Amino acid sequence: MSELTGHARARYVRRMFGRIAPRYDLLNRLMTAGQDRRWRAEAIRRLDLSEAPRLLDLGAGTGDLCFEALHQRPSARVVALDFTPEMMRWGKGRPAGGRVQWVIGDAAHLPFPAAAFDAVVSGFLLRNVPDLDAVLREESRVARPGARAVSLDTTPPPRSWRLPLLRFHLHTVIPALGRLIAGDSEAYNYLPQSTERFVEAESLAQRMRAAGLEQVGFVRRMLGTVAIHWGTAKDD
Numbered sequence: 001m002s003e004l005t006g007h008a009r010a011r012y013v014r015r016m017f018g019r020i021a022p023r024y025d026l027l028n029r030l031m032t033a034g035q036d037r038r039w040r041a042e043a044i045r046r047l048d049l050s051e052a053p054r055l056l057d058l059g060a061g062t063g064d065l066c067f068e069a070l071h072q073r074p075s076a077r078v079v080a081l082d083f084t085p086e087m088m089r090w091g092k093g094r095p096a097g098g099r100v101q102w103v104i105g106d107a108a109h110l111p112f113p114a115a116a117f118d119a120v121v122s123g124f125l126l127r128n129v130p131d132l133d134a135v136l137r138e139e140s141r142v143a144r145p146g147a148r149a150v151s152l153d154t155t156p157p158p159r160s161w162r163l164p165l166l167r168f169h170l171h172t173v174i175p176a177l178g179r180l181i182a183g184d185s186e187a188y189n190y191l192p193q194s195t196e197r198f199v200e201a202e203s204l205a206q207r208m209r210a211a212g213l214e215q216v217g218f219v220r221r222m223l224g225t226v227a228i229h230w231g232t233a234k235d236d
Contacts, residue, residue, distance in 0.1 A: 009130045010083070016187045017061070018086040023181050025062055025090075027188070030177055032222065039221055039228065040068045043121060043152040046230050049073045053118035056081065056142060058107045058135070059125030063091035065152075066100045069121070079117075081105045108134040115144040115233075123152045127198035136211035143233035149213055154195040155204070155220070155227040162223055170195065170225075201227040 017024070028036045044065065049055065052075040057065045060080030069076050081103045082088050088102050105111050107122075108131050120139045129135050139149045157166045170192035178188025199207070201218050204227070208216045213231030220227050 007130070013128050014084050016184075016190060017084040020178075020184055020187050021062070021084070021086040021090050024087065025064065027177060027181055028064075030181065031174055031191075035222060036064075037068075039152050039226060040065050040123060041072070042221075043123065043150050043228050044068045044072050046150050046228065047119040047121060047148045049076060049119055051075055052077065054116070055079070055119045055121065056110075056112070056117040058110075058120065058122040058139065059128070060091065060100075060102075061087045061123070063088075063094060063097065063100060065121050065123045066091070067094065067096050070096055070099055077101075079103060079112075081107065081110070083107075108138060110138045110142055112142045114141050116142050118144060118147050120147070120149040121151070124154065126151055126153050126204070127194045132199070133207060133211060136208055136213070140212035140233055145233055145235040147233045149208075149231050149233065151204075151208075151229045153204075153227060153229075154191075154198065154225055155201045156196050156198060158220075158224045160224075166223060166225060167192075195225065201229070204229055 054077045055069055057078065057080045060066055060082045063080055066078045066080050069078055079101045083104060083106055085104060091097055092102055107125060107129060120143050126132055143149055157163055174191055175185045175188045179185035201220060205216045205218055208229060208231045212234055214234055216231040218227050218229040
């Protein structure tokens with residue numbers, strides 16, 4: 001998979017997430033020992049949502065961030081965009097699925113006008129897209145001036161004495177869980193590969209600024225293997 005780019009990479013990722021959709025949420029909980037719930041809650045808090053905000057969740061999958069936003073701000077008007085229909089079908093069937101507007105689309109070519117949203121969030125999306133800078137530019141475009149954009153994603157683990165343990169978890173534990181729970185070790189070999197090949201947290205922050213966001217910052221979680229980034233759309 002590492003040699004795939006552009007449309008070929010997008011097709012591969014779409015098929016992969018379509019296969020694992022029925023077990024995606026369960027495996028997220030197991031791989032992170034339930035910590036992914038905390039990261040999503042923190043990502044939504046960092047949006048600093050106003051009353052009745054219009055929120056866009058990019059790469060929404062089965063809707064975990066959407067539902068966390070509705071938990072924290074019940075008045076939110078949430079739009080979920082993803083390019084994998086199988087993932088979205090699972091999201092629509094969840095208890096609060098009817099409170100979300102589900103849209104199939106490409107994060108690099110959003111079907112929304114400029115400044116359409118009061119906040120934009122994504123979870124574990126950016127490392128999967130063929131054109132990272134195009135997605136960041138689209139986030140900036142559809143966010144109203146002064147709106148927050150927040151990204152939750154994996155990041156290459158920092159060099160430390162923990163690195164062998166982290167690599168064991170990434171390359172042994174996660175593929176084993178994927179094989180046992182989802183019957184798809186290939187998909188869960190992709191996860192550590194995409195994590196280690198993704199840009200470092202500092203580089204992602206720079207590219208967010210280049211895409212038109214300001215007041216950019218980030219924090220690391222899970223021994224440095226997960227990062228939450230945020231930025232603000234520039235005022236005119």
